[in-house]
Amino acid sequence: MKNVACALTIAGTDPSGGAGIHADLKTFQELKTYGMSVITSIVSQNTTGVQAVSHVSLEMIEQQLDSIISDMPIHAFKTGMIANQDMMKLIYNKIKHLDAPYVMDPVMVATSGDTLIERDSRNYLRKNLLPLTTIVTPNIPETEYLIGEKVETDEDMKQAAEMLVKNFGAKAALVKGGHREGDAVDFLYDGSRIHSFSAPRINTNNTHGTGCTYAAAITANLSQGLPLNIAVKQAKHYVTLAIKYSLDLGAGSGPTNHWAPRIHTNNLTTTEVE
Numbered sequence: 403m404k405n406v407a408c409a410l411t412i413a414g415t416d417p418s419g420g421a422g423i424h425a426d427l428k429t430f431q432e433l434k435t436y437g438m439s440v441i442t443s444i445v446s447q448n449t450t451g452v453q454a455v456s457h458v459s460l461e462m463i464e465q466q467l468d469s470i471i472s473d474m475p476i477h478a479f480k481t482g483m484i485a486n487q488d489m490m491k492l493i494y495n496k497i498k499h500l501d502a503p504y505v506m507d508p509v510m511v512a513t514s515g516d517t518l519i520e521r522d523s524r525n526y527l528r529k530n531l532l533p534l535t536t537i538v539t540p541n542i543p544e545t546e547y548l549i550g551e552k553v554e555t556d557e558d559m560k561q562a563a564e565m566l567v568k569n570f571g572a573k574a575a576l577v578k579g580g581h582r583e584g585d586a587v588d589f590l591y592d593g594s595r596i597h598s599f600s601a602p603r604i605n606t607n608n609t610h611g612t613g614c615t616y617a618a619a620i621t622a623n624l625s626q627g628l629p630l631n632i633a634v635k636q637a638k639h640y641v642t643l644a645i646k647y648s649l650d651l652g653a654g655s656g657p658t659n660h661w662a663p664r665i666h667t668n669n670l671t672t673t674e675v676e
């Protein structure tokens with residue numbers, strides 16, 4: 403019996419606090435999971451975009467992973483920005499031994515449009531890391547890259563989620579509809595059926611870090627032992643509140659409000675459509 407749920411995020415940083423490791427740790431904390439992190443890249447970014455990137459050395463990424471794995475319990479973990487193939491190989495070799503749910507946010511491009519991973523490493527991610535995942539959470543452009551087909555309609559999203567499981571080896575796939583118009587609808591294929599999670603679209607430009615926050619909330623919920631579809635359902639509710647009460651900070655796409663659910667929990671409808 404564990405006395406506290408512990409989750410690890412392996413990702414890049416965001417000094418403006420809305421995305422990457424910062425969003426993940428804030429989310430873990432809000433959801434009462436003990437948060438730990440391994441930093442892959444230091445990203446100088448803010449609400450307007452990415453200004454510079456410095457990668458942490460492979461030796462130091464390995465050392466950080468060893469420090470945590472040798473000492474701390476890990477009840478679930480997630481990966482976000484892994485900038486190149488060498489980092490991916492190293493991380494693959496460490497995480498393949500972990501006996502805990504793995505949430506992959508296949509981060510490729512920031513909300514600002516800046517590229518966060520080298521193009522030639524995308525194949526490695528798809529071939530090697532994807533089959534280790536308990537759940538992968540691509541947005542529409544990431545889904546299109548992963549399956550190599552256009553994704554435009556609800557039907558396309560459902561089929562893509564199934565393909566990510568049946569053809570590419572993920573255990574489950576959540577294809578997110580944040581980049582479409584109309585209600586914000588995401589489709590989960592859990593290996594046997596499709597679930598859809600829907601929330602009214604919120605009229606805001608403050609969506610910096612929504613993907614990180616959502617995947618981190620799923621990770622926190624899984625670290626506490628929730629079944630996958632409940633973990634996603636509760637995470638959808640969390641991210642929707644964080645967007646609804648997002649913070650109008652910075653000159654660009656502002657951050658979500660990670661503590662919004664503390665204050666506004668009941669003031670929202672998200673639905674799971676059977």
Ligand SMILES: Nc1ncnc2c1ncn2[C@@H]1O[C@H](COP(=O)(O)OP(=O)(O)O)[C@@H](O)[C@H]1O
Pocket residue numbers: 540541542578579580581586587588601602603604605606609611612613614616638641642645
């Ligand atoms: N304007 C919005 N209103 C409500 N929900 C949104 C909005 N934009 C994104 N979402 C939701 O936020 C989550 C993150 O989705 P998305 O923006 O597609 O991911 P990413 O940040 O990886 O591009 C999804 O549940 C999506 O449906």
Ligand SMILES: Cc1ncc(COP(=O)(O)O)c(N)n1
Pocket residue numbers: 413414415416421422423445447482483509511512513518609610611612613614615
């Ligand atoms: C280090 C890092 N990782 C990921 C994102 C993507 O953010 P979003 O959730 O807005 O797509 C980001 N901007 N920075």
